[in-house]
C-alpha cells in the first residue's frame with residue numbers, strides 16, 4: 272500500500288440508504304440526446320460507421336457545420352411525460368440522461384456558455400421537464416456529464432505549455448460552475464454519471480477533481496458518483512494506485528458484462544448497453560446486430576445475478592420522438608418485468624455455483640432464490656446446488672404459484688428441478704423458498720441430558 276492523498280476515500284461498498292436504493296434498482300434507462308441526434312449518423316447523404324454521437328469528430332464533416340446544428344434544434348415532438356411513461360412501463364427504476372455530451376451542447380440553459388438549448392429555436396430547458404416527468408413516474412434521475420467539451424476553446428487533451436495550463440485553469444472553473452449549476456437546478460437528482468475523463472489534461476487534475484467531488488457530495492448528501500470521474504495523483508483511473516475503487520460504483524462495464532463474481536471485486540457496478548452494437552445517439556441506419564428483447568433480458572438477468580444494474584440506452588431523434596424499434600423493445604421488456612420483476616428489483620448475487628440453464632438471483636435480506644431460466648436443457652432437468660445445510664421448502668413458477676415443482680434430491684444440497692415442458696418460448700423464473708436445515712431434534716434432546 273502506498274500513501275495517497277487523492278485516491279479512494281472509502282474501501283468497500285457504501286452502506287447508506289441512498290446507495291442501497293441505487294443497488295436495488297436492477298434496471299435503468301440511458302438516454303443519449305443532443306445535436307448529434309439530428310444527423311443520426313448521416314451527413315451529406317453519406318452514412319458513417321462510427322458511433323453517431325461522435326459524428327462531429329469524423330473526417331468529412333466541418334466542425335462549424337456541425338456546430339450550426341444548434342440553429343436547427345427544435346424538438347417539437349419532445350414529450351417528457353411520454354418518455355417517462357415508456358420507461359415506467361419498461362420497468363426502469365432510474366434514468367441516466369445526457370445533460371452535455373462531448374460536443375459541449377447543453378440541454379439546460381447554462382449560465383456559463385451560450386452553446387445551449389437557450390440559443391436554439393427550442394429555447395426551453397429540456398432537463399427540468401425530464402427530471403419532473405421521470406420523478407413523477409417514480410423513476411430516479413442521474414445526470415450524465417462529459418468533462419471533455421469540444422465546444423469550449425479552453426478544453427485541452429493535454430497540458431504541454433504555459434498557455435495550455437492557463438486555458439485549462441479557465442476550463443476547470445467552467446466545469447465546476449456547470450456541475451454546481453446542475454446540482455442547484457435539479458435538486459431531486461440522485462447522482463452524476465461522468466464521461467470524457469480519459470485525456471491527460473483532466474487525468475492530471477487529481478487534487479482539483481478530488482476537491483470538487485468532496486464539494487459536490489457536501490452540496491448533495493447521498494450523491495452517487497462512479498469510478499470514471501477522477502484519477503488519483505498517479506493518474507490511476509477507476510482503481511487507485513492501491514487497487515481501491517474510486518467513487519461509489521465501478522463504471523467500467525460499458526457495452527460489456529462481467530462473467531464471474533470475482534471480476535466485480537465485491538463492488539457495486541452498472542453496465543450501460545446499446546441496442547445496436549455501438550450506437551448511443553440516434554442512428555438512422557439502425558444496422559448490424561440489433562439486440563432482441565430476449566437477449567436484453569438475458570443481459571439484465573446476468574447483471575443482477577452478479578450484483579450489478581443493467582442500464583439500456585435509448586437514442587431519441589432530433590425531433591424528440593423515440594424510434595418505434597426502441598419503443599417496442601421497451602414494451603416487451605416491460606411485459607416480462609410485469610410478471611418477473613420480483614426476481615430483479617432488490618436482488619443480488621445468490622452465492623450459488625452458476626448453472627448453464629441461466630442465472631440465480633437472491634432477494635436481498637432473505638433466503639428467497641430466483642432461477643431465471645434462459646437456456647432450457649433438452650433433459651428438462653435444472654440442476655441446483657445450494658449451500659450445505661440448506662433445503663428447498665417450496666419451488667414454483669413466478670407469476671403462476673400453482674405451478675409447483677418437487678425437487679429431486681440427487682445428493683446433499685444438490686437437486687434437479689424437472690420442468691414439465693421443454694418448449695418454453697421465452698425466459699421464465701422459478702422461485703425457490705429455501706431454509707437452513709435445523710439440527711436433528713433427537714440429537715438436541717440427547718445434548719440436553
Ligand SMILES: COc1ccc([C@@H]2N[C@@H](C)[C@@H](O)[C@H]2O)cc1
Nearest residue numbers: 303322324325466467525543551
Ligand atoms: C474512446 O471510446 C469511447 C467510447 C464511448 C464513449 C462514450 N461513452 C458512452 C456512454 C457514450 O456516451 C459514448 O459516446 C466515449 C469514448
